[in-house]
Every structure is written in structure tokens, then in C-alpha cells.
Amino acid sequence: MSERPAPPILGELRQKRPFASKAEEAVVTLFRTTDVIRRAGEAVVAPHGISAQQYNVLRILRGAGRKGLQTLEIAERLVERAPGITRLVDALEKKKLVERERCVEDRRVVWCRITKAGLALLATLDAPVTAHAERTMRKLSAADLNKLTAILDDIRIASA
Amino acid sequence: MSERPAPPILGELRQKRPFASKAEEAVVTLFRTTDVIRRAGEAVVAPHGISAQQYNVLRILRGAGRKGLQTLEIAERLVERAPGITRLVDALEKKKLVERERCVEDRRVVWCRITKAGLALLATLDAPVTAHAERTMRKLSAADLNKLTAILDDIRIASA
DNA sequence: CGATAATACTTGACATATCAACTAATGTGC
DNA sequence: GCACATTAGTTGATATGTCAAGTATTATCG
Incomplete structure (x- = not known):
């Protein structure tokens, strides 16, 4: 029996129920992550x-x-x-x-x-804007960074 | 000499200049992709x-x-x-x-x-909401779907 | 050439978002 | 128990987002 760890996003949003599907988990995670990055980005330009x-x-x-x-x-x-x-x-x-x-x-x-x-x-x-992007992605390996961009491109192509 | 293909996002936004860094490309791609998905999602619930x-x-x-x-x-x-x-x-x-x-x-x-x-x-x-998520992610393999979520989790953890 | 369509915005009306005060109620230290 | 801080939420002002309708100008077709 392999106990899978609960998705981090669940704890973050204080949810107990699992997602209906991996796809939904990915979408919610995507929204959440982008919201976090966008707010940080707005904080960079807003003072100007x-x-x-x-x-x-x-x-x-x-x-x-x-x-x-x-x-x-x-x-x-x-x-x-x-x-x-x-x-x-x-x-x-x-x-x-x-x-x-x-x-x-x-x-x-x-x-x-x-x-x-x-x-x-x-x-x-x-x-400052470049620094923000670097900071945001600093924990990702070069491979993961490319992978992320490639996956996102795939998503958009599919939804076109 | 390996000619790398231009990032799809550049053509999509009709930009000629490359990004300052891979990190910036990833951030812009993330924003763009989420925007596309969010708009489609809003179209699902708005009629109600x-x-x-x-x-x-x-x-x-x-x-x-x-x-x-x-x-x-x-x-x-x-x-x-x-x-x-x-x-x-x-x-x-x-x-x-x-x-x-x-x-x-x-x-x-x-x-x-x-x-x-x-x-x-x-x-x-x-x-309909679940269907929208499935449709959005339909082109991704199970591995890529997990990878996407994992990378996004890494990003949020780093920015905490 | 003149009617109709298409283009490139602009405007009005209304829903949301954001931030900073503000109110009301409760907790804390002396 | 009284001043002061903290908490929970509301409100006002202002900016931004969104859609539908309107205006001005140019293109197209008979």
C-alpha cells in the first residue's frame, strides 16, 4: 500500500476533500501559483x-x-x-x-x-522586473524551467 | 550551430525580441496560459x-x-x-x-x-467544470500533468 | 456612384478589485 | 475594571474590467 502524500495545494487552501481529477488539481494549482506571482509582480511596478x-x-x-x-x-x-x-x-x-x-x-x-x-x-x-522573474523561478533547474514552458505551450495549443 | 526554434509565446504576442531570460519567458507563458484557461472557465460559469x-x-x-x-x-x-x-x-x-x-x-x-x-x-x-479542466489538460500525459503540478508547487514553496 | 458592410475605436452602464479608514466587539495587561 | 491593542468585518473612494451600443471613417459590391 503506497500512501500518497496529499497535494500541497489542499493544505494551502485548507481543503480536506481531494480533487475530482488530476486535471482539476493542476488547474487550481496553476491559478493559485499565477495569482501569487502576479501579486508579487504588481508590487514591483505599483510603487511607480x-x-x-x-x-x-x-x-x-x-x-x-x-x-x-x-x-x-x-x-x-x-x-x-x-x-x-x-x-x-x-x-x-x-x-x-x-x-x-x-x-x-x-x-x-x-x-x-x-x-x-x-x-x-x-x-x-x-x-527589478527581471529580478522578480529570476527570484520566482530560482528553485527550478534549467530542465524544469524548459519543461514548464513547454507544458504550458502544449496546453495553449490544445485549447486553440 | 543549433538553431533553436523561437518560443511559441513570442509569435502569439507578435513579439520579435527574445526574452531577457528563460525565467521571464516562463513567467509570461504562465500568465498567458492562465489567462486563456481562466477566460474559458469564466465562460462556463457566467451563463449561470x-x-x-x-x-x-x-x-x-x-x-x-x-x-x-x-x-x-x-x-x-x-x-x-x-x-x-x-x-x-x-x-x-x-x-x-x-x-x-x-x-x-x-x-x-x-x-x-x-x-x-x-x-x-x-x-x-x-x-461542466470538471469537463473544462479535463479538456484543458487533455493533451498532457499523466506524467506531464504530475510534473506540471509539482513544478508549480516548487515555485510557490520558493516564493513563500 | 450610392447603399451596405466592415473597421477602429469610443462611450455608457454596471460589476469587480483595491486600499485605507472606520465601527463594533473582544482580549490583555496593569 | 479601565485603557489599549487586536480581531472581524464593513464602508467609501477610486481604479479597473466587461459588455453592449454608438460614432466616424473607409472598403466593397452592384
């Missing part, structure tokens, strides 16, 4: 007056370079989807981290660009 | 008039049995933390899925219990 989503927008716009990106293109590239992209960019514009310009050739389009101030803010955040 | 968080509260209260749980105890057991537990339970009470009662012995405490209607709702959701 922006949310994690706003940080993501800034990074996307930095990557886009001079020309910038159309509003809805930003939305498509967000790690975590946000239907309220207009107001997300509104907030960044109010903070002067992003600027917008109506396109002349196609007046439906609005081009968004990161400002100097936005780039400066990102520059100060690069190291 | 509740959010994923509210569903989580109901499951916690079902697990707690007759006596119910004190308000803040629910908050501690949530998979994804919610500081606004009062209003979360408010919403469920308004829908008659949960009932509350001020404790007589310690009048600071409020006991929360799931109602018959709450149990009935959960009963109809059990199968």
Missing part, C-alpha cells in the same frame, strides 16, 4: 504608479519603436487580454507615458507611441 | 449568473458543510485572493445562494452558509 497591465502596454510600445502601434494592435499583444484598451491607454496618456495621434491616411486609426518619460520609467523597471 | 470568484466561494462553503465558515476564513481559502470578500458574499447573498448570520457568542463574527439554491447551482456546475 502603474498597474501590471499598464506596464505591459508600455513594454509593447517600447518594442514597437518610433512608429508606435494602432490602439487595437496593442490589445492583441497583451499577455492578459483587456477589452478596455482605450481606457488603459487613456490612463497612460494622462500620466504622459504614452502619446496618441489620429492617423491622417486612415482617420479611424489612432497611433500610440511611448514617450521619453515612458521609456525612462521602463528603464528603471527592467532590472 | 456568477463569476469565477463567486463560484469559488460557493465551493468553499459547500466544503465547509452545515456550520458554514466565518467571512474572513472564506477569503483565506480562495484560490485567487480577494480583499473585497464582504462584497463578494454580498453578491451571493443577494442571489440567495448564500446566507449570513451574526454569531451570538462573538458578535464580531458573521457565519456564512451555502443555501439549498447554492448547492443546486453547484450540482449543475460540477460536471
